[in-house]
Amino acid sequence: MVELMIKNEENKTVKTSAPFIGEGQKVFEKNTVFQSKNFNLWYGDHHALKDINLDIKENEVTAIIGPSGCGKSTYIKALNRMVELVPIVKTNGEVNYRGRNIFGSDYEVEELRTRVGMVFQKPNPFPKSIYDNIAYGPRIHGIKNKKILDEIVEKSLRGAAIWDEVKDRLNQNAYGLSGGQQQRICIARCLAIEPDVILMDEPTSALDPISTLKVEELVQELKDNYSIIIVTHNMQQAARISDKTAFFLNGEVVEFDHTDKIFSTPRDQRTEDYISGRFG
Amino acid sequence: MSVRERYENEINAVQQKLLQLCNRSIETLEASFTALINKDLEKAQEIIDRDVEINKLEEAINDQVIKLLTRQQPVATDLRRLIVLLKAASDMERVGDYAVNIAKECLHIGKERFITSIELLEDMCFKTTMMLRQIVEAFIEENTTKAKEVAELDDQIDEMYGSMIKHLMRLSAVAPESVAQITNLSFICRYVERCADHATNIAEYLLYLKKGQRFELNN
16 A cells, blocks of 8 residues: 545545555556446346446546447446436446435435436437537526626537537537537537536447547547546447446446456456457 | 358468468478488578468468458457467468578588587477477467477477587687588577577467467576
8 A cells, every 4th residue: 555645625635545556556546436336227027237336437438338238228327317217117226426326315316417417329419509509508507697608618519529610600500510510519518517427328329430530539538527438339449448348248247347458358258259249 | 151250260261371381381491401411402492492482371371360450350369369370470480481591501511521410400400390390289279288398398409509509619619620611500500499489489379369468488
């Protein structure tokens, strides 16, 4: 263990200790954003997630891979409680966001979704102007001041690496943009509410290779300020952009490790078989 | 045929080509020893002329591996297997080059009588070709135990090389008029010793393929 001086919540300098990770390398343990503890989920009688135990760290990109129907989308939809929109869903176990169980009776779903944004497979901008798409969330949160909204819109569009492409046509309908641009508008819309975590459910599966590359570059830039969890069917994408990868199979986490390890020397034969295209 | 089956067939085809390259290189190395012992200059020239065939085999393996890397984008064991095939092909092509170097030294020595007994060198040649044959077998069978055993033999080759060089050095002091042949024989010893090192390299590649980690054997 190594001793460090850090600032605590009251901004006082205190001594703390951090574990050693790796071979002779001092790495500080990152904070956990989502911690799942024996988390189970059922759609009626179907046991879709089985005893999920995962620690997702901040400022990292975590990829979730696995064949169709393995529970990966269900898992990320559980992280912002979107699964509750399905009436037959039952859960047990815990999913802690920053230490609090999001399925606890006192947890407000609105509060959670302000902190945990989501980007979907198909770009889904509102049938409104580019400006109104981005300002939608902040307005719901009560921001009416035009100057503040202008700032948020610009900052979010810059954050999603699309400002230069749309700054001269903010009042045009977002539907007029290409698929790749629409997806980045959706990411900007997500950034406008200043989330802590961004969930991405196959965000590039409907995009061409150039737009995919732009979104992947964006994900790399965003991880400095956000924690990103991305479901992807594209193995190369997971290998390219994520820090850690979780392999789901039949509702279970087979393996969760550093992406380098998963794609070079996975521990479990099922992981190797899946990433090598032997099934799925 | 599924995509995966097609991929496995293509990998098998590369492995077959590597096996072909290994056999050609080892046979050429043996032929160079025979040419040396029998002072068969015609055979030595033939070895030099036919080296291009070994080079072509290596190029064909490289092309096939590059095609598989591009089209299949393999990961984990699949990726390691292709890398290892590429590296093993390069090492075995090098063995072919050493055979050519030995053949060239044969031409330099010509029909001249050996100034000393080359029994130890013959023994070295015999053991090196045996190591190479065994490592190819271990590689094809993916037998890491056998590969480690083969790599251990490299110590014996190094020892023989040391003794042979020491002997030739001493000889150069007492027979300075034969320094040209002594140099030729020293080079041959060096080439044989390097061939055994390539067998050790292939043992290391096999361990990397199977275990995903790099191992240093007998270095």
